[in-house]
Amino acid sequence: MAVGDRQVARWLCQLIPAQxxxxxxIQLWGHHLFGIPSMCKLNPVFEELVGLRFPSLSFLADTWGEDVTRYC
Known part of the structure; x- marks a missing residue:
């Protein structure tokens, strides 16, 4: 999907998390007890959303010359 609107691209970059x-x-008193792994790789909807985020970032950076580090 191609992103052609600057406001939509900004909205997508703010809405979709970078990770x-x-x-x-899980930490207790500064000690790492255990970690809960992400389930995003198993969820195809998240993969589609990340697929929208990258073209939005590229559109803002390449077309408008906008600094996209605030979205990362």
Whole structure:
């Protein structure tokens, strides 16, 4: 899917997280107890969303020359 609108591209970059939001590290008093692995690789919807995020970032950076580090 091609992104052709600057506002839509910004909205997608803000809406879709850069990394899986479900991965967690459980810590107690600064010590790592265990980690909960992400389930995003098993969810095809997340893969499609990430597939929309990258073209949006590229559109903003290449077409508009916008600094996209705030979305990372």
């Amino acid at each position: 899986c939001p479900f991965e967690r590290d």
